[in-house]
Amino acid sequence: xxxxxxxxxxxxxxxxxxxxxxxxxxxxxxxxxxxxxxxxxxxxxxxxxxxxxxxxxxxxxxxxxxxxxxxxxxxxxxxxxxxxxxxxxxxxxxxxxxxxxxxxxxxxx
Amino acid sequence: xxxxxxxxxxxxxxxxxxxxxxxxxxxxxxxxxxxxxxxxxxxxxxxxxxxxxxxxxxxxxxxxxxxxxxxxxxxxxxxxxxxxxxxxxxxxxxxxxxxxxxxxxxxxxxxxxxxxxxxxxxxxxxxxxxxxxxxxxxxxxxxxxxxxxxxxxxxxxxxxxxxxxxxxxxxxxxxxxxxxxxxxxxxxxxxxxxxxxxxxxxxxxxxxxxxxxxxxxxxxxxxxxxxxxxxxxxxx
Numbered sequence: 001x002x003x004x005x006x007x008x009x010x011x012x013x014x015x016x017x018x019x020x021x022x023x024x025x026x027x028x029x030x031x032x033x034x035x036x037x038x039x040x041x042x043x044x045x046x047x048x049x050x051x052x053x054x055x056x057x058x059x060x061x062x063x064x065x066x067x068x069x070x071x072x073x074x075x076x077x078x079x080x081x082x083x084x085x086x087x088x089x090x091x092x093x094x095x096x097x098x099x100x101x102x103x104x105x106x107x108x109x
Numbered sequence: 110x111x112x113x114x115x116x117x118x119x120x121x122x123x124x125x126x127x128x129x130x131x132x133x134x135x136x137x138x139x140x141x142x143x144x145x146x147x148x149x150x151x152x153x154x155x156x157x158x159x160x161x162x163x164x165x166x167x168x169x170x171x172x173x174x175x176x177x178x179x180x181x182x183x184x185x186x187x188x189x190x191x192x193x194x195x196x197x198x199x200x201x202x203x204x205x206x207x208x209x210x211x212x213x214x215x216x217x218x219x220x221x222x223x224x225x226x227x228x229x230x231x232x233x234x235x236x237x238x239x240x241x242x243x244x245x246x247x248x249x250x251x252x253x254x255x256x257x258x259x260x261x262x263x264x265x266x267x268x269x270x271x272x273x274x275x276x277x278x279x280x281x282x283x284x285x286x287x288x289x290x291x292x293x294x295x296x297x298x299x300x301x302x303x304x305x306x307x308x309x310x311x312x313x314x315x316x317x318x319x320x321x322x323x324x325x326x327x328x329x330x331x332x333x334x335x336x337x338x339x340x341x342x343x344x345x
Contacts, residue, residue, distance in 0.1 A: 003181075003184075005157075007184060008157055009160065011187055016164030022198045025203070027206050027224070031214075043334070044204070044338070045302070045333065046203075048297055048333070050330045051293060052333075054169070055287045055290045060315060080292050082295075085295040090292045102281075
C-alpha cells in the first residue's frame with residue numbers, strides 16, 4: 001500500500017460519511033410520509049434479494065482456494081440453509097453450518 | 110397504555126432485541142478479528158483500523174475497500190466499489206422507514222448509524238411477527254439488537270489489530286460471513302415469492318460477476334425484488 005497517511009484517513013472518513021448517507025437516505029428523507037403499496041411490496045423482498053447474491057460468489061468461488069469449488073464450504077453452506085429453512089432457527093443454522101465446516105475441514109484436511 | 114406500562118414494554122423490547130442478536134456474536138467476533146488482522150497486515154496502524162470500524166461499521170465494504178487499497182487502486186475506485194457494496198443499505202433504509210420513520214430527525218439519524226445487516230434483518234422479522242408494537246417499542250428492539258453486537262464489533266476489531274498476524278491461517282474465518290448471512294436468509298424463505306427472489310438473486314449475482322464495481326450484485330438484487338413482488342401479486 002503506497003497511500004499517504006492523510007489519503008488513508010480521507011478514504012476512511014469519506015467512506016464513513018457515504019455509508020451513513022446511504023443508510024440515512026430513506027429513513028431521513030421520507031420519515032413518516034406513506035409509501036405507495038407497490039413500493040412496499042418490492043421492499044418486502046429486500047433481504048432475500050440481496051443476501052443470497054452477496055454470499056453466492058463467496059460460497060461457489062472461495063478466495064482461500066483461489067476460486068476453486070471447495071466441498072467443505074459448499075456442504076457447510078447447504079447445511080446452514082437447510083437447517084435454517086426447516087427449523088426457522090437462525091442460531092441453530094449458524095451452529096450446524098459452522099460445525100459442518102470444521103468437521104469437513106478436519107476430515108479432508 | 111399508561112406511561113409506566115409503555116416504559117416496561119420498551120424495556121422488554123430492548124431486551125428481546127439484545128437477546129435476538131446474541132447468536133450473531135458467534136460469527137461477528139471472527140469477522141471483526143479477521144478485519145483487524147487483515148488491515149494490520151496490509152500496513153494500517155491501529156488508529157486507522159479502528160477509524161474504519163467505528164466510522165463505517167460495515168464489514169463487507171471495509172474488506173472491499175481494504176482489498177482495493179492493497180492493490181493501490183485510485184482513491185475514487187476504492188470509494189466507489191466500497192460504497193457500492195453498501196448500496197443495499199439504501200434498500201434497508203427504505204424498507205424500515207414504515208416501521209421507524211415517524212419520529213424526530215435526530216433519532217432517525219442515530220438509527221441510521223446502526224442500520225446494519227443484522228439489525229435490519231432481525232428487526233423486520235420482529236416487526237412482521239408483532240405488528241401491534243408502538244414506534245417506541247420497535248425503536249427499543251432495534252437499539253437492543255445493536256447493543257449486543259456493535260460494541261463487540263469494535264472490541265474484536267481492536268483485538269484482531271492488536272494480535273496482528275498471530276492467528277493461525279487454518280482457521281476458516283473467511284466463511285463466517287457466508288454462514289451468518291445464509292442463517293439469516295433461510296428462515297425468511299416463507300413463501301414461493303421469497304424463494305423465487307432468493308433464487309433469482311443467486312443466479313444473477315453469479316452470472317453478473319464480470320460487471321465492475323459490484324454493480325452486478327445491485328442489478329441482481331433489484332431484479333430479484335421485482336420477481337418477488339410479481340410472484341406475490343400473482344399468488345394473491
